[in-house]
Amino acid sequence: MKKTKQNRAANLSLKKPMSRVLIAALLFSTAVPSLPEMAFAQSYRFNSVQVDGNARIETGTVLSYAGIARGETISAAELNDAYQRLVASGLFETVEIVPRGGTLVINVVEYPTVNRVTFEGNRRLDDEALASVVQSKPRLVFSPTRAESDAARIAEAYSQEGRISARVTPRIIRRSDNRVDLVYEVFEGRNTEINRIGFVGNRVYSDRRLRRVLETKQAGLLRQLIRRDTFQEDRLQFDQQVLRDFYLSRGYIDFRTTAVDAELARERDAYFVTFNVQEGQQFRFGDITVVSNYPAADAEAYEQVVRLRPGIVYSPNHVENAIARMENLAVREGLDFLRVEPRITRNERDLTLDVEFVLSRGPRVFVERIDVEGNTTTLDRVVRRQFRIVEGDPFNPRQIREAAERIRALNFFENTQVNAREGSSPDRVVVDVDVEEKATGSLSFGGTYSTNSGFGLAISFSETNFLGRGQSLFLSLAGADSNKNYSLAFVEPAFLGRDVAFSFDLGVTETESFNAPYDTEVGEFGLGLEFPLAERSRLGLTFSLESSEMKASTSGDAAGSIIQNEIGQGDVISSSIGYKYTFDSRENGFDPTRGFLFEFGQDYAGLGGDVQFIETKARAVAQARILNEEVTVRASLRGGMLNYTKGSSRTIDRVNLLGDYLRGFEPSGVGPRQRGTNSSGAAFDNALAGNMFVVGSVEAEFPLGLPEEYGITGGAFYDISNIWDVGASAGQPGVLYNNGSYRHVVGLSVFWDTPIGPLRFNFAKALKKEQFDQEQFFNVTIRSEF
Template identity: 75%
Template sequence: MNNYKRNGAVTSSRRKPALRTAMVAALLAGTTLVTAPDMAFSQSYRFNSVQVDGNARIETGTILSYAGIARGQSVSAAELNDAYQRIVASGLFETVEIVPRGGTLVINVVEYPTVNRIRFEGNRRLKDDALSAIVQQQPRLVFSPTKAEQDAAAIAQAYAEQGRLSARVTPRIIRRSDNRVDLVFEIFEGRNSEINRIGIVGNNVYSDRRLRRVLESKQAGLLRQLIRRDTFVEDRLQFDQQVLRDFYLSRGYIDFRTTAVNSELARERDGYFITFNVQEGQQFKFGNVTVVSEYPEADAAVYESVLKLRPGVVYSPSLVENAIARMETLALREGLDFLRVEPQITRNDRDLTLDVEFVLTKGPRIFVERIDVEGNTTTLDRVVRNQFRVVEGDPFNPRQIREAAERIRALGFFENAAVNAREGSSPDQVVVDVDVQEKPTGSLSFGGTYSTNSGFGLAVSFSETNFLGRGQAVQLTLSGASSNRTYGLQFREPAFLGRDVTFDFDLGYSETETDNAPYDTNGGRFGLGLTFPLAERSRLNLRYTLEMSEMVTAVANPVTGNVVQADIAQGRVWANSLGYSYTYDSRTSGLDPNKGFLFEFGQDYAGLGGNTSYIKTEARAVAQTRILNEEVTLRASVRGAMLNYTKGRSRTIDRFALLEDDIRGFTPDGIGPRDISNGANTALGGNMVAVASFEAEFPLGLPEEYGISGGAFYDISSVWDVGASTGIPGANVIGNNMSARHVIGLSIFWDTPIGPLRFNFSKALRKQSFDDEQVFNLSIRSEF
């Protein structure tokens, strides 16, 4: 039997069957006894009628069916107790009593109340909507103490999954009229159970600091109120073990394994101490790499020629996968649809190498019957299907399906994306099931500025990376700031005409009223572009651009030099240009996970109409490597650009300028040619620019949960050549020759929730007297 207290906690206690049996037996005293000679006596009862009292919602026939006692039936005391237990077990009644009255059996019941409403009190981290989706109890349904307790446990588990292991949930009821109750869950959320310390035992090659950077779980640091990854989540530890294994496998440690993960709860129950016990093993490299063909039409020598694996390279499973992908791509070009590449690896413990033999075989004739996409309420099916390199009717290749799954997840449109293959309508048919869960992909941001001269300004930006579910990216910018008004529309189609071709559209207009230059600007831009792959690591961009720009006299009418006045006198200038850019990027598919290289080269040819003609050439190369067991990162970058006019001359706004990211130690436009005529001192930029930067990033010995590391840099930069502007009457240009500036400095990197910040302290080793030096600057850290 269940008892409840008004405004009190729900309690659930049932009377013991033996007690109920004794009560029934006592109440049946004086009834007919049937005895058998030479045996212990037993009682049996016979009732002429059965009466049910107290039921309002439950039909009498339903209760009698649970009791299982018919009129005139002879029953024993044990059978009466069984009838009572069956009625109680139905879960429909708060109390049940069976009372014999002569030849009538009376069953008194009190029905459970109905739930009037459900409320949650004390919850801040989880909103009511999220909790309502967890609980089983619902308004207008019969209240169940058992379900209430289960709901309380489910809510506590939801908090535990967020790292709040000390959360407590107490269900309470408030009695209302008409046998109704309000069900209230009183919640004490408690504090996050943070990860106080992550230790790793058994690692010799890589330090704890390096391995902790790999893990998804993080130690509690200075910004623990903002960073959620320092919250203890047990499921995340499973992911961390896989991440550790992938890290070591990609570096040749094929025997690596995690032997145990220990998580010890602090006495205050507000923090965990986690220890990963690992065995690194030995690092292996590639030995002999060969190709053997068991497919008559496939020439092993031809397929071996496309391999880029060489003996002595550190072994990595991803390199083997890349080699298989190249050979299977070659097979498709040769029309060998069902060729399969099976790597057979031989281990050589003496010299720590792995011999890899790629066997070309003819796989089973299995075709893709269809591709089913589910869970996408906004995203169109074709957006997901475009990530597959196969369509219905093509030969089935498991590796291609795995790669498609990775591309679907990389879209950034889905919280989860599962891709599985199952047998279709026949053994030689396969159905690929894609189950996705969408997430928000749009953002709307507002900003404001204030100037004592112009007052307030408003900036609005809207961006959507999955516009109308088509996988297209759209960005609209409207800025009414006091000194910089910008209006722009950008559109990108990543699968133009259903192919691996990106189409870009750019339309914009801007007006500037700068405080650091003696002129204002107006400009408009219209651009179209196509980008497509040339090879595995290279892409080509083709573009057309129509630009309008003009320099106008500043509102404040400051002192201007003769060169700037001549630039303003040109008025509005139109330029039609065709251009291209070539990009080679080895960062994602290189042979060494610790090294990467990026090279970019592009040119723009203007002169298709308009009133100016020029060739603009730009090139950039960036390289990065990690040394000392990946504790220290070295980067080097070089950039050069040249602007050559064949019609007209360059203006100040056309030329290249060096900003903070190009050379540290100077203000933006702080170096280069300057116009000092008429008492002015205006940066003119240059038609030529060269930049070289070398830097190192290293740990400072601070706990890594602080997210602080150090760096050192050495920059060499120069911008020069204003072209025909030196011939302007009255021009007085200084710094027009190539003169390299040299800067050294130290950096502090700090990973914060608002972004990675970089603090630079610099010293110019070589400069010109007219340069504008800057000893300290703060910027957003740029990633290679």
């Protein structure tokens, strides 16, 4: 409980008490008239020593500090030394030494006992956090020196939070029985923000590009929500390593940070940070060769898996990947203890690096055991399965480093340290893994807004380390004006202890006249397995069971004959199995500059259920950063086909080109549609979607010249799309655009990175469209990365 300042008996003075040695004037018992110029040093001899005022501390302890024995002759200087030793013991608030004839009286006042420790004025750091910092504890003897040290520790804790102006004052409140309450009065002060981050010496990459690399950020519009704009010295140390990794991955092997200057503003509320750097020259790969000193290893075979070409920009990550591929080949060939040593030769004239990979037999060192400590929630096996080696395997330092990175990538731990040390013998190694747990679950309540579905409410729960097993659990309840969605998903990333991800999901979606003259109710259940095929490719297998129904709209919107027939089909059940192949060539290095993604999948329905069909979808995306990585260019192409062999497709089964697929049009605003007058005499205009579609897009993202701490960039895009074929319903009267028609759209985008997620604002204009297409000039979406 917080204490007020009322009724305080005294404020703590943190200076040592004044010396009060009262030594009575002693008369010389003899005089030496014949030698008046000589003076004799005073000396004392006490038959007894009396200690008064001590309650908790034994008399023998006091005497041991004083160092005075009965019957011993001592000088005045030694008497003063005894006093100083008693004061320095830190046990007494006051000390007084009084000689009384043959008796030495020592009067002491003991420091009180700490009754309790409390904190006042703290809001940013709670009592529990501060209690873990201080060394003063209840039932310990109060020490002014310790209290001062505790105050300094609390101030340092606030400094780590970016509040360097925090002040802490220790106070005491006197209680009965020589007890005190120790109160730390905290003035937290304001966050000391970083107003500006600058660079000196950079020529290739702009300040703006380098600031995006750093963990530390400048104070921006959302400074109350973003905590990375506070000054923390440890973070600046980390940023120096991040900068080096950034330049090394781009071939600047001589890059170094010569100094980091942090200048505090006069008001002590802001810092100006400047990184002084030397970029050096960019190097590319020269000759790539493999030499074998291991008789069983064929150099030519290992050279084929290197996959490095002369002329490409040098990156340590490329070298590490080549070493990993060669070591994996050695494992497949049963060659233990193969070591690959890259020997690099600089060619200053053409700025290339020749790399010679030397294959040799390394020392016979085995992994004795892997010890995991600090994991209070996460099971040991979740950490241990990040290692590709087990006890008894040959020791490989590179594999240990990679395992450490995988453990950090789990995002289960605040801190992770992985170190190897000698085991029970020189040929044995123990791998120590020290982790510090952090919260991995979240419960959120919020609102949603979409230009297509309006305002809504959302409740979601997520746990990425469910029961400490490394499993993911997601639960979401969301509702808007015209649609509701309930979903549950579970993922086991290491099914049966292997690199196989198992997942299942449940979902229910209900819509009420959501851009259509009908309501829907869809329930889904799915199972999935996903596993790697090669270094950059994966395969996923799925099973899906779905129940879907179109219902007559309660809004009274008119529906044509096709929609009415589809509503008449009632509940339709489909059961399908499928696969999805993914090839991802995006670089695994630091802040990759380019990459390619290809996906191809098919679903086969007909294992029970009411319908049979084959659905095929494909997607290809390529991305690159140009103009010194200031501009990101992305091109994508996707398409699909739905072919029914039993039953017929409905509007909700076919593909709708929504905002994620095509900008510039309202949902269901393009593609086949039926127009006319129904049997009730009401005019209708129904979007029917299509069984086949193709969408291509080219877009660029670029800076707008605004301070990057705002998180706002610009973009431009060009989209082309076509959607066609409504299957058996094509013969109905009033069907338009069933054979397809290409639409062309151009537009501008504004990207905004906010604490709630990256948003994208699109402004689009259709260059080519059909007469009854429904345009949409503006929409807001969640920004997605390919």
